[in-house]
Amino acid sequence: MDLSNIDISKLSFSERFYLKCISDGNKVRESLDIMTKDPMKYNADLLFKILEDNKDTEYGQKYDFANIKSIEEYQNKVPITDYDSYADYIYRMTENGEKNLLTSYEIIHYAKSSGTMGNPKRIPTSSLNQEINMKYNYAYLFNMFSEKVGFDWIKYPFLNLTELSISTLPSGDTYGSISGKIMGGFGDKISEFITSPIEALVPEVGTDIRYIHARFALINPDISFTITSFVSLFLEILRYIKGNWELLVKDIENGTINESVKMSDEVRESLLGKIKPMPERADELRKIFKEGFDEPIVPKIWPRMLLLIGCGSGGFSNYVEKIKKFTGPEFNFALIGLTASEGIFSLFTELNSHDEILIPDSMFYEFLPLDADGDFSKIVTLDKLEEGKDYEVITTNLSGFYRYRMKDAVRCIGKYNNTPMIEFLYRLDQCLSLAGEKVNEENLRAAAYKTEKDLGFDLIDFSVYADSDSSPMKYVYLMEVDDLPDDVTKGIIQEKINENFCATDPVLCNKLDKCLLGKTELHLLQPETYLLYKELKVARGSSPAQVKPPRVLRDELDRSFFNILIDEELDQDYGWNMEEIILKSNTDNLDSLLLTIEELLEDKGVPMKSKLQLELIIEELFVNICNYAYEKEDEIKIQYVILNDPLRIIMNFIDSGIEFNPLNMDGPDLTLEAEKREIGGLGLTIVRKNVDGIDYKYENNQNILTIEKIF
Amino acid sequence: MDIEKQKDGKKLDIKLVGRLDTKTAPELSEVLKDSLTDVEELTFDLSDLIYISSAGLRIILSTQKTMNVQGSMKVTNVQDIVMEVFESTGFVDILTIE
Numbered sequence: 131m132d133l134s135n136i137d138i139s140k141l142s143f144s145e146r147f148y149l150k151c152i153s154d155g156n157k158v159r160e161s162l163d164i165m166t167k168d169p170m171k172y173n174a175d176l177l178f179k180i181l182e183d184n185k186d187t188e189y190g191q192k193y194d195f196a197n198i199k200s201i202e203e204y205q206n207k208v209p210i211t212d213y214d215s216y217a218d219y220i221y222r223m224t225e226n227g228e229k230n231l232l233t234s235y236e237i238i239h240y241a242k243s244s245g246t247m248g249n250p251k252r253i254p255t256s257s258l259n260q261e262i263n264m265k266y267n268y269a270y271l272f273n274m275f276s277e278k279v280g281f282d283w284i285k286y287p288f289l290n291l292t293e294l295s296i297s298t299l300p301s302g303d304t305y306g307s308i309s310g311k312i313m314g315g316f317g318d319k320i321s322e323f324i325t326s327p328i329e330a331l332v333p334e335v336g337t338d339i340r341y342i343h344a345r346f347a348l349i350n351p352d353i354s355f356t357i358t359s360f361v362s363l364f365l366e367i368l369r370y371i372k373g374n375w376e377l378l379v380k381d382i383e384n385g386t387i388n389e390s391v392k393m394s395d396e397v398r399e400s401l402l403g404k405i406k407p408m409p410e411r412a413d414e415l416r417k418i419f420k421e422g423f424d425e426p427i428v429p430k431i432w433p434r435m436l437l438l439i440g441c442g443s444g445g446f447s448n449y450v451e452k453i454k455k456f457t458g459p460e461f462n463f464a465l466i467g468l469t470a471s472e473g474i475f476s477l478f479t480e481l482n483s484h485d486e487i488l489i490p491d492s493m494f495y496e497f498l499p500l501d502a503d504g505d506f507s508k509i510v511t512l513d514k515l516e517e518g519k520d521y522e523v524i525t526t527n528l529s530g531f532y533r534y535r536m537k538d539a540v541r542c543i544g545k546y547n548n549t550p551m552i553e554f555l556y557r558l559d560q561c562l563s564l565a566g567e568k569v570n571e572e573n574l575r576a577a578a579y580k581t582e583k584d585l586g587f588d589l590i591d592f593s594v595y596a597d598s599d600s601s602p603m604k605y606v607y608l609m610e611v612d613d614l615p616d617d618v619t620k621g622i623i624q625e626k627i628n629e630n631f632c633a634t635d636p637v638l639c640n641k642l643d644k645c646l647l648g649k650t651e652l653h654l655l656q657p658e659t660y661l662l663y664k665e666l667k668v669a670r671g672s673s674p675a676q677v678k679p680p681r682v683l684r685d686e687l688d689r690s691f692f693n694i695l696i697d698e699e700l701d702q703d704y705g706w707n708m709e710e711i712i713l714k715s716n717t718d719n720l721d722s723l724l725l726t727i728e729e730l731l732e733d734k735g736v737p738m739k740s741k742l743q744l745e746l747i748i749e750e751l752f753v754n755i756c757n758y759a760y761e762k763e764d765e766i767k768i769q770y771v772i773l774n775d776p777l778r779i780i781m782n783f784i785d786s787g788i789e790f791n792p793l794n795m796d797g798p799d800l801t802l803e804a805e806k807r808e809i810g811g812l813g814l815t816i817v818r819k820n821v822d823g824i825d826y827k828y829e830n831n832q833n834i835l836t837i838e839k840i841f
Numbered sequence: 842m843d844i845e846k847q848k849d850g851k852k853l854d855i856k857l858v859g860r861l862d863t864k865t866a867p868e869l870s871e872v873l874k875d876s877l878t879d880v881e882e883l884t885f886d887l888s889d890l891i892y893i894s895s896a897g898l899r900i901i902l903s904t905q906k907t908m909n910v911q912g913s914m915k916v917t918n919v920q921d922i923v924m925e926v927f928e929s930t931g932f933v934d935i936l937t938i939e
Binding site: 655658666670691 | 862899930
């Protein structure tokens with residue numbers, strides 16, 4: 131890309147930063163292209179450089195790095211490790227400031243990694259590692275972006291949803307997110323880059339950061355892209371805007387912050403100092419939002435926003451599809467592959483692609499085939515990866531980890547030049563087995579998302595556990611759902627889940643067929659359960675950007691958390707099939723309808739008064755439809771079901787006549803003479819007075835009026 | 842749900858009667874928004890609370906966070922059925938329950 135005709139002296143700090151990235155990106159892409167043609171050579175060179183550079187460290191001496199001359203020797207002499215193998219060293223480094231233990235490279239930061247609850251890990255990051263991050267996360271990416279959309283975007287700020295909280299360890303080193311470290315380096319210039327104020331970037335406990343991100347983003351129509359840790363967070367902001375746009379627009383108009391938004395007085399005051407009334411922008415936004423969210427809304431709010439950068443592989447791919455409904459087709463995704471705290475592991479080959487390649491100069495890779503059952507002698511280097519086969523990743527990185535198990539499962543899906551392309555599958559510590567089958571996150575996800583799609587509801591999130599106490603043992607799905615279509619009940623979802631789960635794996639299916647495994651169970655969770663889960667984790671010290679919904683519930687704690695939050699009402703196994711009768715829209719049929727319902731209620735101990743009220747309701751609704759729905763006689767469909775606890779009837783009155791929502795009608799004007807009153811008005815008042823629940827919708831050209839009467 | 846407030850200087854007692862769920866949680870949120878200013882000692886009397894859902898727990902949690910900053914909060918007279926929820930969700934470690 132030619133940057134030679136740009137006058138650097140007239141540029142702002144951020145523009146210069148981006149241009150440097152873009153220009154570096156040319157070199158990064160060229161050199162990556164060369165390396166990917168002979169990846170094993172470059173990957174081996176990297177290993178020997180690491181060994182040479184670190185031969186005098188405590189760890190290097192212990193394992194005799196100085197005398198390792200081949201990859202084979204390395205594999206024989208140096209053990210496979212996990213975080214616990216380094217915990218003591220890292221303690222000495224971070225508490226006492228000791229150096230040269232694991233690595234001779236300068237450690238500039240410790241990344242906070244989402245470890246187990248209350249025990250986040252401290253992953254060392256060297257300056258070399260950070261250079262690699264800059265190269266591939268920024269230079270490579272911005273270069274590709276500019277190639278696609280030009281350079282105009284560098285003038286504008288971006289929406290940053292990553293957290294920049296950084297703390298200091300006893301050794302004086304910084305500790306926190308990697309992005310926090312990088313953006314922290316911008317110092318005061320950060321406001322040139324980012325729309326969100328510090329109150330959202332380094333949030334105080336109890337601050338609703340969704341509001342702050344959304345508010346400060348909405349006032350700026352020029353935002354050019356968004357960076358987030360996990361793409362799900364961007365979706366959360368978009369959903370927040372969808373649900374709260376009136377409040378947001380009002381605040382923007384008046385330069386206020388609505389009292390109901392959670393934040394401390396100090397934060398509120400400080401934020402108020404940064405905003406002023408913007409009636410024009412508010413008008414613009416109100417117009418946009420009033421048009422609704424059916425059309426992509428992002429291009430209307432932020433016409434320049436063309437890119438989302440974030441982790442969107444594996445379990446997050448579903449969120450990408452949901453985000454697309456907001457962003458429309460012109461939008462780009464830079465789906466960062468496996469960027470772990472330990473280093474950047476894989477890289478997309480182009481924008482909007484889920485294909486990821488290994489990076490020969492980022493870390494030394496080894497792979498343990500998943501079917502090797504933990505036999506380390508079966509470990510292979512990247513040149514031996516077989517297409518279609520699944521592996522666990524083992525890395526030797528630039529920050530002092532040697533042959534470290536990342537606990538990530540990947541599949542080799544092909545080659546780019548001669549370098550393996552991989553697909554992230556799941557976290558290995560999230561693999562389940564009850565009866566010899568192997569169920570992993572991929573199976574669980576596939577079944578859940580297929581079910582969501584098949585039945586047309588909105589799956590907020592879900593978790594699964596293996597119930598080994600029951601007989602036969604079984605899997606249990608817990609789902610938080612929204613927008614459940616009326617005819618989709620818990621029983622129906624459960625059937626679908628069973629069908630789809632079984633279809634993900636023949637071995638699993640076989641076990642289910644043989645009743646070695648019980649039928650998969652489903653429970654529906656209360657609304658906001660996953661929000662609560664997240665907030666609870668944050669209250670206990672996890673970083674908000676890092677909390678992911680737990681797919682597999684392993685410990686008793688998580689299990690009891692979700693089990694107690696099952697929605698007692700939603701989760702009732704209705705599985706009910708409503709009885710249905712179809713009648714001609716003729717008032718002569720009223721009696722037979724009433725008779726049917728009366729017979730149904732016989733022996734149920736329904737009080738006479740309730741019976742009479744129900745009859746009144748039915749009469750009013752039925753006659754109303756007969757008289758007004760159709761021009762000529764047509765059909766009326768009546769569905770009904772009797773339910774217990776409490777004893778009640780639910781009825782649907784369905785007609786395909788003119789669209790008419792009785793709930794929109796005001797009560798009748800009783801001061802008018804009878805013949806001038808609006809039709810139906812009085813009857814509907816009687817209905818409303820006597821039902822315990824009433825609902826109307828217009829679907830498939832049908833008026834559907836639902837009533838519930840508790841006896 | 843009924844919410845009974847009693848304020849005495851910097852002390853605020855709130856009694857919750859009925860069900861704290863998705864439908865009623867916004868009411869409590871509304872009440873708390875207006876009444877927590879200057880409060881240093883907040884007590885929730887849950888003797889007549891018969892049900893609490895995720896939405897209700899979220900409000901209790903955010904109120905606890907607020908009170909961590911400006912004073913103290915305790916929860917009293919918890920019925921067994923609500924206590925079971927506090928125990929299962931780990932709220933017992935976060936709340937002061939008497």
